[in-house]
Each structure stands twice: as C-alpha cells, then as structure tokens.
Amino acid sequence: MIEEKRKKLAMIVFSGDMDKLFAAFTIAAGAAASKMDVTMFFTFWGLRALKKKARTGKSFLGRLLGVFYGGDISRSTPSKMSFGGIGRWMFKKMMKAKRVPSLSELRQTALELGVKLHGCQMSMAVMEIPQETMIDDVAQCVGVAAFIEQAQQADITLFI
Amino acid sequence: MIEEKRKKLAMIVFSGDMDKLFAAFTIAAGAAASKMDVTMFFTFWGLRALKKKARTGKSFLGRLLGVFYGGDISRSTPSKMSFGGIGRWMFKKMMKAKRVPSLSELRQTALELGVKLHGCQMSMAVMEIPQETMIDDVAQCVGVAAFIEQAQQADITLFI
C-alpha cells in the first residue's frame, strides 16, 4: 500500500484584523479538512490571534502598545468600518445570524484538524509579547528561516 | 503533437480597495495574456469587484453595510489617501493621463482573456450580497474547498 504524499500549505499571518484573521483561519481549516498539512506563522499584528487575555509589555512603549493593541483574538476589529468597536459588534452579529462560527471557535476547529500555529520570535521580542501570554496550543516560536524551510516545500504559500 | 500543460494562477481577492483591485486585475490579465489559466476568488470586501450598482442587504445591519460599502467596482477607494473620495478622483485622473484603463475596463479585458471570477458563498451570505446583484460574468459562487482544490494545482497563488 502506498501512502500518498500530503500536500502542504504555509501561511504567514501578518494582520491582526478580525476579517483577515477570519479569512486566514477559514482557509487553514478548509485546507486541513482537505487533508493538507497546514502551518501558520503569526507575525506582527497577527500575534494577537495567539494571545490570551493577558496584558503584555515591559518597557513604557511596550506597555503602551499592550494597552492600545491589547486583548485576545476576540478583541480584533475589522480592517474596514471599524468605527471604534461598532464594526466588530456588527460583524459578530451578522456572522452569528448566518451561524458562522466565531474567530476563537474557528481557531479551535483548525487546531483540532491538525493545523500548526507558530509565533515569530523577532516580532514577539520587539512587541514584548512573551510566550507565557499566548495560548497553550502554540506549537513553537520560530525565526524566519523556519518559515522559509516550510514554504519551500509547500504547494500553497500565502501572506495575509 | 503534444499540447503543453497550461500553467495556473489562483488568486484570492479579499480587498475591495481601488489600488489593490487594480493590482489584482493587472496581474490576472497579465497572466492570462501569458497563456495561464487564471481563477480569481472574491471574498469579503473583494466582492465589490463583482457587484452591479444594485443596493444590497436584507437585515438592518446588512442594509447599513450596503449603504456604507455599497456601489460597484467604480466606487472603490484607494487604501491610502482616500480623503473621502478625493483620492479616488485623483487616481482616476492620474491613470487616465497615462492612458491606463479604468478598473471596469481592466476587468472586462481579464474576462475576455478567459479569467474566471468566483464569489465566496460564505461572505455573500454574511454580507447579504445575493448573486442577482452581481455582474453576469461571475462564473459560480463557491466555498473554500473549491479554492483549495484550485490552489493545490496552481503554479502561483496570491492573497490580495
């Protein structure tokens, strides 16, 4: 019996916007459901998708960033029509009306389907977001070389 | 005589910004002109690129979204320097001065070169944009699995 080689998807998630995270996790879960190996690398604003509710930041600027851009995945706002939080409320309501899962439910589904989540070490250092403030499901925090290695072997590569 | 296998491009168009749509259709038309099979999947804000002028939305929030983000492809605004519509006017003028085609002309060229346009079913449901409000050239409205299938076989995959 010959086992077919699984196809691979490597994704960089740079954005922390609600709508883009939604697209990222939908594609990731969809690919995993189609028997692909899926690896997501979260960098910069995308790190929010891996965070617990915990406050972050050590230096003055780091804490400031933690306040302005704090919170976990449920606090992300859409890239358009944000309106100081109204957009988030609106989209959550519209998604619920169509029985679309929430972002954290979608992330959970992705994890259950075997999607691997990685944080970018350099962004974590610069933005002062330590691994302790991230959800336990984060596989490992890695550098750019690890992404390059995965992406070289991938059948699909996306930057979101 | 052996027919060479055509190369494939699969593109997700998430953005509805004038400048990003311009990039998306330029790449799509360019690839089709180079004898590639090109498939574009429009999701979220990108759905605007497929819309007629018709108003959308059924629920209160859906109608509100339709008003704030209504209109067809010609109403898209640039991602930077939007200035409440001045940016759109400015870029249109600058593009015309260099004899660059408009967005709807560019979309028409892409279609004539065989580019296939698909809408994302889930976004259409959530944003309450029914297929009747879309241009007739939209091939089919599909789910994420259809994109994954195309992207697996593609030589180039982009998220815009």
Added chain:
Amino acid sequence: MIEEKRKKLAMIVFSGDMDKLFAAFTIAAGAAASKMDVTMFFTFWGLRALKKKARTGKSFLGRLLGVFYGGDISRSTPSKMSFGGIGRWMFKKMMKAKRVPSLSELRQTALELGVKLHGCQMSMAVMEIPQETMIDDVAQCVGVAAFIEQAQQADITLFI
C-alpha cells in the same frame, strides 16, 4: 559534481507601510541567506522602498502625491497606530532596543545577499516617480509580464 538547482522566491511588494516593508525585507533576506534566488517587484505604495529622498511628481496631482506620500524608506509609517508619525518613532525605538536593524539597513543586507529589486513601470508612470529618484541598486524597471515569468518558476510567491 552536480550543482543543485537553487530554489526561487518571487515577491510583489504593494505596500509602503513600515511594518509590511519590514516583513518583506526580512523574508527576502532570510530566503537569500538560505541560498534562494530572490526577486522583489515593487509596485504602487511599495515604490517608496526604492526611493531616494528626492521629491517626485510633474503634474499638479503628481506633485501633491509626492508631498503627501514623499520621502524615502525611512519615512514609511506603520499600517496600524500611525498617529501622525508617533507610531513610526515608537516602533523605531522598540526595534532599536532589541537591536533589530532599521529598514534601510535591512534593505542593504538583502542587496548584499543578492536579492534583486525591480520597480513596476506602470505604477512609476502613474505616480510620476522616475527612475532617477530611485536608489542606484534597483536592477530594472519592468512590466507585469516580467513578474509573471519569474513567479511561474518560483517555489514561493508572495503578495505583500
């Protein structure tokens, strides 16, 4: 002795945001350090990454664009929390504290590792940014067909 075929990365840099340029050059330099052939195509706002400090624009609108979006790579602002320049200052300070190189240092590293930088002819014409206002390291200014050709052969393709 057989020389192994080098893997290729083709990247479109559409964004001129500080944080996205940072991601783009980090990935490019990382890939080049992993012995990949890397080609970056700068279009629209991304052209800033190739500019000298020189003012651009010939027509009234072109000059206006040059003023509002002028400056070289060091004048780019983050895509979030820009706050009229405060965000740029903040991120520069936070990056320096972690000994992360500046954007122009990172671009220099990429160049030294053999990364090739191209400007998009059409955007340069529309935005009235002539090649004389760009740094000398820009390899060539090309059209979309040149990108498609590179991307077809690439192992990784990204749109940033």
